[in-house]
Amino acid sequence: MMRVKSYWIGVYGQVRALQKRFLRDGTSLFFTFLFPLIFLLVFGAIFNNQTTSFDVAIINHSQSEFAKQFVEQAKANKDTTLKVKDVKDMQEAREKLKHSELSGIIELPADFGEAKPAQPDAPQSGQGSAAGQTQARPSGTLRVLYAKGSEQSGNTLTAIMGQIIDGINKGMGQPEPPLKVAGQAVGDEQLKTFDYTFTGLLAFSLLSMGIFGLANQMPTEKQKGSYRRLRASPFTAGQLILAMGIHYTIVSLLSAAMMLVVGMSVFHFTMRGDWLLAVPFITLAALLMVGFGLLIGGGAKNENQSAPLGNLVAFPMMFLSGTFFPSFMFPEWLRTLSQFIPMTPVTDGLRLIMTEHASLGEVLPYAGAIGLWMLVVYVAAIKLFRWE
Numbered sequence: 048m049m050r051v052k053s054y055w056i057g058v059y060g061q062v063r064a065l066q067k068r069f070l071r072d073g074t075s076l077f078f079t080f081l082f083p084l085i086f087l088l089v090f091g092a093i094f095n096n097q098t099t100s101f102d103v104a105i106i107n108h109s110q111s112e113f114a115k116q117f118v119e120q121a122k123a124n125k126d127t128t129l130k131v132k133d134v135k136d137m138q139e140a141r142e143k144l145k146h147s148e149l150s151g152i153i154e155l156p157a158d159f160g161e162a163k164p165a166q167p168d169a170p171q172s173g174q175g176s177a178a179g180q181t182q183a184r185p186s187g188t189l190r191v192l193y194a195k196g197s198e199q200s201g202n203t204l205t206a207i208m209g210q211i212i213d214g215i216n217k218g219m220g221q222p223e224p225p226l227k228v229a230g231q232a233v234g235d236e237q238l239k240t241f242d243y244t245f246t247g248l249l250a251f252s253l254l255s256m257g258i259f260g261l262a263n264q265m266p267t268e269k270q271k272g273s274y275r276r277l278r279a280s281p282f283t284a285g286q287l288i289l290a291m292g293i294h295y296t297i298v299s300l301l302s303a304a305m306m307l308v309v310g311m312s313v314f315h316f317t318m319r320g321d322w323l324l325a326v327p328f329i330t331l332a333a334l335l336m337v338g339f340g341l342l343i344g345g346g347a348k349n350e351n352q353s354a355p356l357g358n359l360v361a362f363p364m365m366f367l368s369g370t371f372f373p374s375f376m377f378p379e380w381l382r383t384l385s386q387f388i389p390m391t392p393v394t395d396g397l398r399l400i401m402t403e404h405a406s407l408g409e410v411l412p413y414a415g416a417i418g419l420w421m422l423v424v425y426v427a428a429i430k431l432f433r434w435e
Contacts, residue, residue, distance in 0.1 A: 057282055061290035069298065101150035101204050102130050104140040113160030113185040121153075128207060144194050151204045152192040159187030242317060242402050245310050247370040250394045252306055253329070253336045254361060254370075256299040261291070261340025262357035266350045274434045284432040288345065288425065292337050299333040320400040324407060328400055331417045332393040338424035339389070345432040364390035389424075392416040 107118050122131045132149060134140045143149045163186045191208050193201030268274055277287065310316040318325075339360060347353035366372065367381070368390035374382055385391055396413035399405035 054283075054286060057286050058290045058293070061277075061282075061287065062294050065291065065294040066297075069294070100128050100130050101200070101207070102132050102148070103151050103153050103204070104132050104134040104143065104149055105153045105155070106134075106137050106140055107155045107159075108157045109155050109159040109161070109187070110157075111160035111162075111185070113162075114155050114187075117155070117160065141192075144192070147194075150193070150197075150200055153208065154190040154192060156187060156190065159189065160185045161187065241314055243373075243398070244371075245314070245316050246397045246401050247394065249303060249306055249310075249329075250332070250368075250370050250390065250397055251365065252302055253299055253333050253393070254364060254390060256302055257295065257333065257336030257338070257340040258343065258357050258361045259340070261295060261337065262343040262347070262353045263350060265291075265341070265344030266347050266353045269433070269435050270349065272435070278434045284345075284434070285429045288341050288429050288432060291341060292334065292425070295337045295340070296330065296333045299337060300330060303329055303333070317402075319402055319404045321404070324405075324410060325397075325400045328396055328410060328414060331414060331421070332397070335389065335393065335417050335421050335424065338421055338428060342424055342428040342431065345428050348433060348435075364388055367391075368394045370394050389417075389420045392420075 105118050105121060107114055109115075121129065132143075134143065137152075137154075140149065140152045144152055162184060189208060189212060191201065191205045193204060274287070307316075311318065340357075343356045343360060344353055347356060364370075367377075367385045368374075368388045369385065370390065374385050374391075377385060392413040396405075396410055396417070399413070400410060
């Protein structure tokens with residue numbers, strides 16, 4: 048009993064010593080807290096923009112008053128998805144379209160907006176010939192030009208202009224078409240691009256903190272002789288691995304908490320899951336990633352060994368676990384291979400909890416996989432640890 052107590056007293060003392068050193072190291076504080084936030088701010092600015100807009104140029108060949116008003120209103124309306132850019136002529140517009148400076152060109156032909164008599168309505172009983180009178184209304188065909196190879200954005204732009212023209216037709220009293228299309232949202236709210244990206248960034252933050260941080264620091268400490276001095280005392284490799292694992296897991300959780308605060312307050316990340324399930328799962332994930340860092344940094348003699356080993360372990364986990372790229376985009380064989388990547392249950396579990404409101408039963412297989420990897424990694428880290 049006394050031996051167990053002294054064992055954990057030694058671990059606690061080493062954790063406290065590591066925390067004091069960490070708080071005095073400005074570089075470590077920067078890469079722990081500010082560097083992940085820089086990633087979050089950059090990716091958040093890119094993926095949090097849910098609005099879609101099209102930069103277009105309007106080329107008006109018509110002299111009709113209706114066409115002139117159409118162009119003026121399009122330029123004056125700043126709230127639509129169409130952003131009208133000024134160009135001198137069609138040649139300049141085509142040049143900008145070629146260089147992707149424009150999404151499309153809206154061309155108004157020479158006869159666009161000219162008043163033409165509408166088809167007379169059929170007279171009804173008791174209304175006399177007045178119902179059959181014709182009324183001149185603007186007419187014409189608006190053309191949407193887009194670059195070859197950009198059919199998707201071109202079709203979208205054409206659909207938007209079709210809606211605008213339909214609205215104008217209805218405003219002029221044109222009869223509605225007999226066939227209609229109605230859209231209706233079903234199921235849960237769709238996952239936003241940023242929500243998907245944020246969970247991947249959170250997993251990447253845990254990975255980088257655990258692997259890259261420890262894989263570089265532990266060989267440096269060996270060269271300084273820090274571990275050699277510990278070895279002279281009654282301090283085992285297991286105590287050192289546990290102490291560093293606890294310390295760096297706490298640091299990783301603080302970094303993850305800061306990312307969550309910024310993600311929710313600045314980029315309006317929506318937490319759909321249960322915090323009582325998310326916090327233990329993030330802790331398990333942090334312990335696993337720190338374990339890989341301890342395995343690499345503890346087993347390497349110097350930075351020349353630890354750096355390539357860290358990259359060899361981290362990069363497949365980053366790109367094959369669905370952290371940045373959805374796994375359903377992978378070929379079948381690569382998707383099967385990704386199931387054996389230790390980072391995959393971390394990434395999938397975080398997304399299930401934070402974006403799909405998964406229950407404990409749904410998350411347990413992922414937590415179990417993380418637990419098995421932890422057992423293997425920490426046993427290997429203790430067995431393969433080198434004091435110098």
